[in-house]
Amino acid sequence: RVLEELQSVEITRNPTRAVPIGSIVVGDHNPIAVQSMTATKTQDVAATVELINLLQDAGADVVRVAVDSKKDAQALAEIRKQTSANLSVDLQENYRLAEVVAPHVDKIRYNPGHLYHHEQSKPWQDKVRYLVEVATAHDCAMRVGVNCGSVDPAMAEKYDRDDSISPMLESALDHCELLDDLGFTRYVVSLKDSDPKKVVEVNTRFANERPDVPLHLGVTEAGMPPDGIIKTRIAMEQLVARGIGDTIRVSLTVPNAEKPKEIAAGREILADIAAGRVRSVVDYGLSTLNIISCPSCSRVENEAFVELAQQVQQMTQYAKEHALTIAVMGCRVNGPGETDDADLGLWCGPNYVNLKRGGEALGAFPYDEILGKLKSELDAMIAQRAGS
């Protein structure tokens, strides 16, 4: 019935504010923008520019680049000179880099859950005030990027551990209120989770509270195609068909040369929704093996990461009827947190891959041993469940 409702619906989009980002405008009934992100080392200017241009040629409306250090920020200045793409910068944990990068980009993305990493005694409100000053001075839009794996710890503490939606929602609403109070309205919000159902719920609840704020939609760590595209499609169909969403990203774990697939998939999903070709299995759930993996970014610690994720997918095929989640992440910064909810979690270091079962760390293993170790753990978990 829900499927019929979605197929027959005439889409009336939420009356969001207009947010100019470089040469495009997001929100206010403008076409839904499709975004992607680089996964090269930002300091490798030639490789990063090549990937940005590849994405732009594929139709990317905005390309995000991560900066982690002053050297990354300097590289971004050079990258800016070599491309006309609309650029967004991901500030990661170092919000103070904003003043160094803002002159070279069209949008600044910060994560409320990352603001506490530096100058911990300073209230988050002061940090947002600083970001607003920088964005205003350099004609940048902003994205408040709330992510399930890195919610503001103070907010997470207020709610039951089983309720991952409310801390995300409250964090986003608080930041919107402060930005509005500061007179800064040129921002979009994103609320991402690796579970499409949660993406639908948190964005729907946010849109009910703030229908005026443009939303950037995405399923984080959606994984490899085709599953990663299917998970994203499920969330987008539910949201976009109901008028929610002004810009999207399909996050896929693919080699850099295949990153344009993110744009192609995003455009296909939007075209299908606009034409009423909605195919969601509405009750998508974790009844089978679920592999989640990050799309990688400049932080990825070993270039074998994408291949490792693909090998995990192939090696675990024999277990696909089991309702288990395996998470594969590209770095030690976000890997430990982003694998928290998985039954088995892996995250890359330069020479070793870390493995954990539930919350228990099992150690770090060389790249050529990790698949065997993962298989033993998976077998043990399946046997244990069969016996219980």
Ligand code: SF4
């Ligand atoms: Fe980048 Fe690490 Fe997140 Fe993967 S887990 S996208 S490598 S920050």
